[in-house]
Amino acid sequence: MPVPPGRPHASVLHLDLDAFFAAVEQRDKPSLRGRPVVVGGVGNRGVVATASYEARVFGVRSAMSTREARARCPHAAYLRGRFDAYREASGIVMGILREVSPLVEPLSLDEAFVDLAVGERDLATDALAEVAEALRVRVADATGGLTASVGLASSKFVAKVASDLDKPDGLVVVPPGTERELLRPMAVTVIPGVGPATAERLRRAGVRTVADLEGLSVDELVRQVGRAHGRTLFDLARAVDPRPVVAEREAKSVSVESTYETDHTDLDVMSDILTRQASGVARRLADVGLSGRTVTIKVRLADFTTLNRSATLPAPVDTPGPIARVARTLLLDLAREVDLRGGVRLLGVGVAGLADWVQDDLFSTVDEPAPDEPTTAEAETAETPGDVDTGTPSPVPEPTAPPEWVPGADVEHDVHGRGWVWGAGRGLVTVRFETATSGPGPVRSLAADDPALRPWRRPSSTTGVDG
DNA sequence: TCTGGGGTCCTAGGACCC
């Protein structure tokens, strides 16, 4: 009757580098060794990202405000963080993990799952424990002494719980079949997904431990915490966790946000900030070679209320101009709806709906000169005001753009020959460029956003088109 | 002078289509 909790061997490994950011600082600066070190925001509104174990003695914890950390441990070294150094150390560790198994799923710079059930490996618990211990030694050797805590179990959930049981520098193996007795006495908060809100709901239902949680039916749990969450909780309470280790998970969004030392009240200043952040987002999109259709802004008010506004475009964006333009419009819309004069402490810009988009066939049939060979004929037609792109096989829709859109103005970007702008009339306007090369140029015709004109599609898994 | 920055996933409601 009981569902088998997982695979029959303890072949899921979870590795967690101990106090990672602080440990890298202590490794690189001998004067910090043995001393409390706190890495995180150092300003008035900063929070702690990582506290060294010496600082934890004083009660300094991750996510605590730096102000409180300073009160508890004034003699600690407070550091901003050197993410390039962390990335490098992380890369070394992930590389070692991938030598042990191709199935490595990084969760962050300092954490990863590894599936050891690949190839010809001996899956006896003792043999797997030897692999894990050898791994820990290699990590320390290769990184100049960074220590890792490792858990080995029959599922992701239990492996992660295990890695936390003997920190720092520990190895905990949970033999298959013993998972439930390990979990039962633990607080429900060991379960991933049970944060403060869920824990409080469960507490009101009389649930404090995993054993208590086992007493609730699926229906009861779904009623308490929702459909998806309830079912997962029901399973995890029984150590049922079939989630596979997945290497190569693609990013779904990219964002840049910042909290300011003092609250902003000037819309123009906020607009400028969003413009700069949009450039940062575009740069990172370019780094990963992706673009996305949904632009989001995030605005946190002085009272910590957080507002998001988003707009989904007819085609993906990946360059600063359009992202900034949409972001600024969303801000102005928001300012009309919500009083921002009380102060804004955080602003952010993001792009979601990411994919390596390819140009659709619909538009690849459009007569388009090669970027490097503009012809005189085209230069002449470009002189004709109001001239419409003549290469389209179907009639070009009548321009229905709001009258304030003047051809030739207001366009700072196109995507591979075509673009769009956000109209003051609250509509997306598809714009065609008369210029032969891609890039900014005068607009000769405007067509209102028309579903039939969607020029981009997600690459289907079967086409294998590259960009 | 409480409360970062980067994300993921879920829910709920409305629009729209069949």
Added chain:
DNA sequence: TCTGGGGTCCTAGGACCC
């Protein structure tokens, strides 16, 4: 004429994680 359900896409907010 009345009543409708399912599916998808989009938006806003919230919980959660490291």
